[in-house]
Amino acid sequence: MLSFILNQETIHTDMPPGMTVLDFIRYHKHLTGTKIGCREGDCGACTILVGEDQGSEMRYRSMTCCLMPLSNAEGKHIVTIEGINPPAGQLTPVQEAMVEENGTQCGFCTVGFVVSLTGFCLNNKEATAEAAISSIDGNICRCTGYKSIERASSKLINLLKSKDGLTPISFAIAQKIVPPWFAGIRERLEEINSSVSTSLEDLPKTKPVIISGGTDLYVQRPEEMVHTVAVNVFNQNNLKEIRDVGSRIEIGASVTVSDLMESPVMNALFPKLKKHLKLVSSTPIRNMATVAGNLVNASPIGDLTVWFLAMKATVVVRNGLKDGKAHEIPLCDFYQGYKKLAKKANEVVEKIYFDKPDHTSRFNFEKVSKRTFLDIATVNTAIHLRVTDHLIIDAHLSAGGVGPVPLYLKNTSSCLKLKRYPFDKETLHEMNHILQSEISPISDVRGSATYKRLLMKQLFLAHFKELFPSS
């Protein structure tokens, strides 16, 4: 039995926990405002808001519910357009801006935009045009060319600037961005959550399926997932921490990309974190996709994997979910072959950790894809250097999309050590030679092997242009 609140209604359901929230709301609750565009999180037509009790107040995030198992709704507030609509004949300021600026043509993607922008109004982010646009970076529209939607968003910025110290929810209620009953949701959730058992069942003995954000499992095998009894770790609070433990940083398995992006700890260590992680999928996906999911998925082009490879991260896996034995695997040894991991089926990723960068550290992440944002990389790469006075004393380079697994480029990394920047031509030539010998890209829909090799070389150069801007 799963319990959550759908708009105003408290739901207790025995539907399969693997069913998508999308199918539940459209075909069981007949709330047809949420649309189906692609069922793989790439269009945003099914965007909903997911509210969580954060102790003192609710926090809402946009998610594409085509990839969201019902089990991830447990104990949360699920908001669809029907839960945002004011009484008949009226519109919220978000809806009004979209109407007035002609931000809707065929209308099929529109609800997704309205929900995303409503989520933006409900969060605590600064009221800038850039932040508003980021909130709809997961919504695809084929009709408008987005310019009218940009104009609608700027209208909202003006409204949000009048927030005046109110909490986001109270402000949104006062401005009729959401209905007044939103004020009572936190208490209602508290009540539901107090009766929900939080203890996690341990893994089944055979072929356990562990699900977290679901953003890849529901793309790869959506039909199978509906009836799979998966162990869900998405809601495990103990797996959601980002901790600074002295010399190293520990990141829990269920930390999402958005959590990373918003983490003060991470932002202090990686000044360009937001810019870099903006290249990773889209806001609603970042709100769901987790660190462990990205690692375990073993995609040769996993963005976070490539990121953490350059940080020489270590993966901590535990046998089962309860009191099993933990052991550690360096991330660069985690991938044994295409989609083949150096962990047993019943071992669950608990966290990863890496040594804290220090004042000599320079880090960069590069990614090029067919479309710059909201796309899978053709090639991605990260680099972590320690530099004193233009002398590279330590170097770690990683790359994705150029081999069957995400690569830690060991030889290129060691070649970089004790080199001084800028490099002379011969050194560059030599390094590129080593770099090219470490990769083995194949031609596919994301690009030819020739292109990927050239791109790898260019992004390698781009790292240094970014890290030594004045040189």
Place this chain on the structure above:
Amino acid sequence: MTNTDAYGHVRGESVYLDDIPIIHNTLFACVFDSPVAHGVIRSIDLSEAEKIPGVVRILLAKDIPGENQIGGIVPDEPLLADHHVHFQGMPIALVIAESEEIAHDAAKKIKVVIDPLEIITDPRIAFQKNELIIPPKKFKLGDTDIAFKDCAHVFSGRADVNGQEHLYIETQGAYSVPMEGGGIKIYSSTQGPTAVQRTVARVTGLAMHRVEVEVGRLGGGFGGKEDQANPWAALCALGTLYTGRPVKYSLHRLEDMRMTGKRHPYSADYKIGLDKDLNIIAYEAVFYQNAGAAADLSPAVLERTLFHCTNSYYIPHVTATAYSCRTHLPPNTAFRGFGGPQGMFVIESAITHAAEKLNVSRSVIQRKNLINPGEEFPYGQKAESEAVTTWVQADDQFGLEKIMKDAHDFNAKHADMKRGVAMMPVCFGISFTKTLMNQARALVHVYTDGSVAVSTGAVEMGQGVNTKMLQVVARAFSLSPDKIKVHTTNTLRIANTSPSAASSTADLNGKATLMACEAILDRLKIVAAEELELQSNPDDLKIENGFVFYKNEPTKLDWKTLVNAAFVKRVSLSEHAHYATPGIYFDWATAKGHPFAYHVYGTVIIQVTLDCLRGIYEVDFVKGVHDYGKSMNTLIDLGQIEGGIVQGIGWMTMEEIVYDEKGKLHSNALSNYKIPDIHSVPHAIDIQPLSTNRESLAVFSSKAVGEPPLMYGIGAYFAIRDAVRAFNASASPRYDAPFTHEKVLLSLHDSDIKEKSPKYRSSKA
């Protein structure tokens, strides 16, 4: 006024096909489609699929009671494959089951044995093997053979342009409901309700009057639902015929992308000749259209390629030949621009080729050769041209020279960032090139409470046609919009419709609506004169804001009273009007005529900035002047312009359709076929209306706006090329759209690639 549908859209209350409340007893359909692009079916094994509980029926070609044929122009496309399969994704069987999930599961269990035959995916190879859909088409003006001899400069080359996935966010679908007496009602997401009706009738054997097609609205069409909405409707109808139950099929995105055709890829050879003053004297083009496995709308698309092969330019000697080539891809189909953009890409490539060789700016050749009023298109129609005026006004308002100079200065200062600029003039003919299709009907009812209902043949798919129809009625009757309701498109109310296509929907249906209103108004004025006891000319009467005016003075007779008076006097308050565009004709025997009611013109300046290190780019701006006529709705028309530009830029830049040599689609999902997102659109789009006093034929002197702006996007291709050459002056990439990040990087660093040892080279899968 704002779009009348917007209120429902933003509240999620607008009803699309998949939102129609499920009727009790509904069954769900799923197609089993060919895994092989070309072959002979040896056997189909349904046994495993039929065993699944909940499977009601699996239908094959042999079960079709009517004709197994959905080809509209040429009867060459079976609904379900009988002996042969002609493309991957060709429907072979239809599973009807109690749930969508069961239908999908069962489709996966169907087994088919196919003896493979040779697969052709390249239109030039199809041409060599004489695999043509129709005999070649040719346009001729003057004599190119002679003219080329007199040219100071002659250049020839090849240009290729890829297709484009429509990617309407609402996938294809249909819902078929049995009606009493053996009829069928179809809810369809179609641009062509009559095409659906005709196809359903043909396949089921029912007469058309027993097939009702209802279209509420579309979640996008762009041409993809002009003819390719037909099969799903016909399949659902078959299901209903066999089971007597409602049958619904809303395609999964992967099914939609795999089974439906796209914009036609073209390969073309061109030869362009200029005199010493850079006047284009002669132009030859041979187009190889990749039609896919069946005709679909390809012949009509092919014709429009020829109609627009000289874009906005006057060229005295033209020979253009076009071949519609049969390959083993899903039949390609209509897409905004309908072959016109492909024709334009080739002439723009030819001009660029000449400009680069002669070391002059493209824009010099473009400007010099714009068509003037009175000059002749290759198909005989004389231009009422605004080509020069839109160019001059764009230049005046935005300053081409300064933009180019600024870009040049920027490029001098930046080693790794380069700007490129391109002008893109567009001339697009408005009317269906098939003259008979230029007709429409509208039905207007005035009810006794004064409210008005209107139905037309127009399908609302986001282009705002409902709002425009409402505006026509509001203006004709001088009524407030809340008194008027534009209803769904339904073949019982409006028969024999043309599809909503060719940018002509508002023109044609708007005129018919206006005629219907005027007929009612004429009758009401007579009633008003009687009611006001005036012995006057009805022309002295008019209706304004709900009251009758006599000689411009208000009377106390209001709209509702007048309507009731008419009803009491047994005067008809309804009208069904018919409009046919006057003065258009075309003779294919001579390939001359006057096929278009008018042309839409415009000119834009596009600038891109290229990151030469990474081979990625951004479109800085698209600025220009567009010929709206007198826009009926500036908000809606601006939306069409901006949306069209971005869709065109998408086609030219990131949207890359990839089929392998087996005819398998690799760009088969949104994860690997990328359309513009909000970050990839031009930073600024500024399109100003042309100021002109020229009257237009269309309703209230407006001009069609749907397709023309897409072609502005072609400018992005040439702006990128300009930027590439600013970085690498020796780069001369093939004219091969789209200009993906991959092609950009490879062009920027072409010398780098050549240096590489062979092991780094490999061909694309």
